[in-house]
Amino acid sequence: MKKHSLFYEFKKGLVAENPVLVMLLGLCSTLAVSNKAINSVAMALAVFFVLFFSSLIIGIIKNLIPDQVRIPSFILVIATFVTLADLFMKAKFPAISKALGPYIPLIVVNCIILGRQEAFVSKNSLIASLMDAIGMSLGYFWVIVLLGIVREVLGFGTIFGYKVLGSWFKPWLVMVLPPGSFITLGIFVGVLNWLRAKGGKA
Amino acid sequence: MKLGIKMILVLTSIALVSGLLLSYTYQSTKADIERNKEIEKERAIKVVIPGTERFEEKVINVKNYLLVAYDKDDNLIGYAMLTEGTGFQGPIKLMVGFDTTLSKITGMEVLENVETPGLGNRIVEDWFKKQFKGRLTPIGYVKGKKPENPHNIQAISGATISSRSVVKIVNDAWKLAKKEIKK
Amino acid sequence: MIQKAIIIFLAAALTNNFVLTYFLGLCPFVGVSERSSSAIGMGFASTFVMTMTAVIAWIMDWLVLRPLHLEFLQTAVFILVIASLVQFVEMFIKKTSKELYKALGIYLPLITTNCIVFGLALIGSMKNYNLLENIMLGFGAGMGFTLALVLIAGIREELEFRNVPEPLKGAGITLIVVGLMALAFMGFSGMVTL
Numbered sequence: 001m002k003k004h005s006l007f008y009e010f011k012k013g014l015v016a017e018n019p020v021l022v023m024l025l026g027l028c029s030t031l032a033v034s035n036k037a038i039n040s041v042a043m044a045l046a047v048f049f050v051l052f053f054s055s056l057i058i059g060i061i062k063n064l065i066p067d068q069v070r071i072p073s074f075i076l077v078i079a080t081f082v083t084l085a086d087l088f089m090k091a092k093f094p095a096i097s098k099a100l101g102p103y104i105p106l107i108v109v110n111c112i113i114l115g116r117q118e119a120f121v122s123k124n125s126l127i128a129s130l131m132d133a134i135g136m137s138l139g140y141f142w143v144i145v146l147l148g149i150v151r152e153v154l155g156f157g158t159i160f161g162y163k164v165l166g167s168w169f170k171p172w173l174v175m176v177l178p179p180g181s182f183i184t185l186g187i188f189v190g191v192l193n194w195l196r197a198k199g200g201k202a
Numbered sequence: 203m204k205l206g207i208k209m210i211l212v213l214t215s216i217a218l219v220s221g222l223l224l225s226y227t228y229q230s231t232k233a234d235i236e237r238n239k240e241i242e243k244e245r246a247i248k249v250v251i252p253g254t255e256r257f258e259e260k261v262i263n264v265k266n267y268l269l270v271a272y273d274k275d276d277n278l279i280g281y282a283m284l285t286e287g288t289g290f291q292g293p294i295k296l297m298v299g300f301d302t303t304l305s306k307i308t309g310m311e312v313l314e315n316v317e318t319p320g321l322g323n324r325i326v327e328d329w330f331k332k333q334f335k336g337r338l339t340p341i342g343y344v345k346g347k348k349p350e351n352p353h354n355i356q357a358i359s360g361a362t363i364s365s366r367s368v369v370k371i372v373n374d375a376w377k378l379a380k381k382e383i384k385k
Numbered sequence: 386m387i388q389k390a391i392i393i394f395l396a397a398a399l400t401n402n403f404v405l406t407y408f409l410g411l412c413p414f415v416g417v418s419e420r421s422s423s424a425i426g427m428g429f430a431s432t433f434v435m436t437m438t439a440v441i442a443w444i445m446d447w448l449v450l451r452p453l454h455l456e457f458l459q460t461a462v463f464i465l466v467i468a469s470l471v472q473f474v475e476m477f478i479k480k481t482s483k484e485l486y487k488a489l490g491i492y493l494p495l496i497t498t499n500c501i502v503f504g505l506a507l508i509g510s511m512k513n514y515n516l517l518e519n520i521m522l523g524f525g526a527g528m529g530f531t532l533a534l535v536l537i538a539g540i541r542e543e544l545e546f547r548n549v550p551e552p553l554k555g556a557g558i559t560l561i562v563v564g565l566m567a568l569a570f571m572g573f574s575g576m577v578t579l
Binding site: 080 | 205208209212213216217220223224227228231234235238242314316318319320321
């Protein structure tokens, strides 16, 4: 296998191998909680926490785990960190914890996390895995927050709760509803592909 | 065979460590989570029965609590129900305030809901909640126009089901409260 | 009671379709949904696992976790239950029916990490359903998933012959189509009320 620099492992998650727009992982949390920008930020932080610490622990103990029980062991580690994040949010940020509802526990099955453990952490060094985790989280972060901002502006006329569009603006209800979420993300995927194709030719 | 033992050993130890870590965190966050609930309850009762200085709590069942509200001179000023029922998407948790005779609603606050954002979720909007103030019990709802009857509220357009659920939860809570106070 | 069970089934399959309103189970949408035949296989395998999950998750939730006040272990317990259930079902089918294994076998490992199964266990627990209601929820959600998966696969097969703008080919247009379908499914809301 070709060795890449640590910076490359970090950078690739941002655009080239973006977990949401290119690999299409973790769509359910991305689509569900992004109706307001603030929810997106909270979700991205929770995902970062779980991804980073799961990669850390699994990176350390991976050689002790027999292949046959690899997936159950990974899932157990991930579930532990998800529950920690859930309890922490309930204790310190009850309002956000309520808004995210059942989507925090769903991080367990967020394919980004298990997918990275399977595809990357189990085959690479600990440091490279951590760089990968940070890069992937940032890639997830900018997509979900941008999606949250677009949907909040068009659906409520606000950004992070502050009014940015005047009273002439009639909110597009569909943007906060599930259909708006699907369509906006579809357009994002298209725009990124278009930009990458253009960049490739130039 | 050796592999089998190793597999069991590894999984058990991961499960053990994870269980211990979670129990520890649960114990240490429990106080905070409980306190958040208390703060929320106190805030809500002051909204639905203005002037509440202290309250006594009676458990009716797992989902329903009767709160007896007193003002600063320790006069009984009303009853509030902390109650939960089913909405369009899932449970809705409400605090409803009644006057001392239970004939009038003094206020309503939505504590938890998972209704559709932008539609059913509008039950948390002020204009909707404020409508309940002063309604005579039992309440009902009308669609698309201002209500004339003092028992009725106006349902949210496009979210009749969620509005109807709130009305039903309020009426159920009122019946429970009446039964409890008669005792 | 029977009536309520039927309503729960219809609500889970149509009005609150898990894919189109809760965004659950999207990974196979983009991966598997390119051929109608494999979509049906995936759909039925998932429905089977989801109905079984509804039973076992309910038992764990109400007979073990809640009486012992261990609700905070819910996430870990549910995901382990699902992982072992899928493994068990795979072994069972392999032993009993070669044909069924050929048809469903390749989809089973994918189901463990499908958020729709886990989401079902969580949503069922949140709604405080009884066992029968929970089974109807699981079965209904599975059928709703199958319906949406098959519809999307059909549309994607058609789209291959259409002139879709290059950057939107594949995932982009699929998401937009799913969005339009979600819009259409909103028409069902109000038809069934709990």
